[in-house]
Amino acid sequence: MVDQKELINAVKETVSREDVRYIVGYEEGTYGFETAPSFAYTSDDARKFIFNPLCTKNLVVYPILEEKLPLKREEQEDDRKIGIVVKGCDSRALVQILQEKGLKRENLVLIGIPCTGVVNTKKIKDKFPNQTEYTDVKEEKNHYVFSIEESVQKIPKKELLADVCKECEYPNPVIFDILIGEETEVETEPTYIEVREFEEKSLSEKWEYWKKHFENCIRCYACREACPLCYCKTCMADFLDPQWIRRSVDLSENTAWNIMRAFHLAGRCVSCGECERACPAEIPLMKLNKVLEKEIRELYDYTAGLDPEEKTLFGTFNPDDPEEFIM
Amino acid sequence: MSKTTQITELNSNPNVVLFLCRWCSGKGADLAGTSRLHYPTNVLPIMVNCSSRIDPQHVVEAFLEGADGVLITGCHFGDCHYKTGNYKTFRRMALLSRLLKQVGVNPKRFRITWISATEGAKFAKITTEMVEDLKKLPPYGKNGKGGDS
Ligand code: SF4
Ligand code: SF4
Numbered sequence: 001m002v003d004q005k006e007l008i009n010a011v012k013e014t015v016s017r018e019d020v021r022y023i024v025g026y027e028e029g030t031y032g033f034e035t036a037p038s039f040a041y042t043s044d045d046a047r048k049f050i051f052n053p054l055c056t057k058n059l060v061v062y063p064i065l066e067e068k069l070p071l072k073r074e075e076q077e078d079d080r081k082i083g084i085v086v087k088g089c090d091s092r093a094l095v096q097i098l099q100e101k102g103l104k105r106e107n108l109v110l111i112g113i114p115c116t117g118v119v120n121t122k123k124i125k126d127k128f129p130n131q132t133e134y135t136d137v138k139e140e141k142n143h144y145v146f147s148i149e150e151s152v153q154k155i156p157k158k159e160l161l162a163d164v165c166k167e168c169e170y171p172n173p174v175i176f177d178i179l180i181g182e183e184t185e186v187e188t189e190p191t192y193i194e195v196r197e198f199e200e201k202s203l204s205e206k207w208e209y210w211k212k213h214f215e216n217c218i219r220c221y222a223c224r225e226a227c228p229l230c231y232c233k234t235c236m237a238d239f240l241d242p243q244w245i246r247r248s249v250d251l252s253e254n255t256a257w258n259i260m261r262a263f264h265l266a267g268r269c270v271s272c273g274e275c276e277r278a279c280p281a282e283i284p285l286m287k288l289n290k291v292l293e294k295e296i297r298e299l300y301d302y303t304a305g306l307d308p309e310e311k312t313l314f315g316t317f318n319p320d321d322p323e324e325f326i327m
Numbered sequence: 328m329s330k331t332t333q334i335t336e337l338n339s340n341p342n343v344v345l346f347l348c349r350w351c352s353g354k355g356a357d358l359a360g361t362s363r364l365h366y367p368t369n370v371l372p373i374m375v376n377c378s379s380r381i382d383p384q385h386v387v388e389a390f391l392e393g394a395d396g397v398l399i400t401g402c403h404f405g406d407c408h409y410k411t412g413n414y415k416t417f418r419r420m421a422l423l424s425r426l427l428k429q430v431g432v433n434p435k436r437f438r439i440t441w442i443s444a445t446e447g448a449k450f451a452k453i454t455t456e457m458v459e460d461l462k463k464l465p466p467y468g469k470n471g472k473g474g475d476s
């Protein structure tokens with residue numbers, strides 16, 4: 001568990017600095033088990049900040065999404081830093097963006113949180129469907145503790161933990177300026193068991209599975225908006241000339257969109273799981289992302305988002321790349 | 328979009344979209360022609376300056392527009408006119424092929440190969456092989472997407 005006081009104090013101290021504009025973190029949401037992003041411009045705003053296993057969102061999208069308004073005459077650009085509260089995966093997304101030169105490290109202050117995993121909010125909602133007010137969740141060793149209407153309920157962590165967190169290798173922020181609390185011990189090695197099992201299926205079984213899901217896609221692009229690494233100024237899905245993907249919502253166009261979205265994140269996706277969380281059609285997008293992650297690791301021994309100085313996967317090559325797929 | 332409409336107008340079975348790089352594979356294909364080698368008319372050749380010009384999007388687009396197979400050709404490693412283009416193509420396309428396989432597209436439908444300017448015979452052999460392979464599979468593009476076995 002993260003010490004709430006330590007977090008608030010760190011935010012207060014940081015936001016009072018001359019060179020910091022604001023800090024984005026988490027606050028209590030307005031209903032159920034959702035937290036909401038919170039912006040602290042003054043040290044007073046820091047009071048609202050929380051961190052608990054409900055803080056699923058990847059806040060790295062905010063500095064990327066920020067709109068830069070044209071400057072008025074004689075106005076100076078505000079180049080003060082932006083602070084972000086980051087978990088392990090969030091920090092990796094940031095490293096990846098730094099690698100791609102989408103942001104500059106000197107414009108950021110990172111408040112790192114050693115993560116012990118976040119919950120799958122959909123699963124909690126199934127357990128407590130009538131909970132409409134914000135409800136806090138505490139973590140105690142291997143249990144999550146819910147205090148609902150004066151009764152305390154303990155649920156094993158395994159049951160509610162988000163899938164991406166089960167195989168998380170980097171729960172500790174890989175870059176940070178301030179670390180809140182002690183580093184988490186890492187126990188897991190990804191096994192890619194799901195991907196491997198899926199690989200065993202026949203081609204038609206695979207297609208039936210995806211067909212069922214892709215038919216449900218409504219092309220809302222929530223997966224893209226939630227992803228910290230989908231920050232292209234114009235997404236290929238929005239191009240009109242040439243129009244790579246037609247706007248009609250039908251199976252073939254949806255398939256093209258989902259394949260291309262996954263592919264554009266090859267060697268960049270850091271498995272934060274935001275895309276899948278954001279998808280209203282409950283399409284298992286991580287299953288596509290994980291295929292690529294596994295292959296990239298096996299073929300090219302490459303992991304995204306670890307070192308800001310490293311070259312990107314597709315920007316480099318190795319003459320010894322395995323060639324087994326050439327005809 | 329004019330290129331892609333041609334695929335459906337081709338109306339042969341199977342339709343294969345063939346990407347050729349200008350410097351090696353394109354010349355290889357020319358050689359196959361001038362040597363009077365026979366190769367199937369099912370292929371729709373599209374010439375690009377370098378195989379690395381081919382975006383995975385083009386491949387997906389070809390399938391969407393009715394291709395039953397896509398064949399990418401380029402220079403052999405070390406021979407690329409732009410030195411390293413084909414290495415980069417290869418990384419991308421190898422991953423795309425794995426991804427397509429996981430979505431249920433038969434790997435026989437998407438191939439990549441290196442053909443030099445002197446390999447007219449290889450060009451004829453590979454296009455024939457690919458078309459023969461695809462004849463054994465149900466049509467992909469026109470009769471509903473996917474459903475491969
Ligand atoms: S969030 Fe889901 S429904 Fe929306 S575009 Fe992405 S995959 Fe489709
Ligand atoms: S594709 Fe999904 S899991 Fe990967 S970085 Fe983007 S939001 Fe996170």
Ligand code: SF4
Pocket residue numbers: 224229230231232234235236237260261264265
């Ligand atoms: S889907 Fe591709 S083009 Fe669109 S924003 Fe994401 S990375 Fe950029």
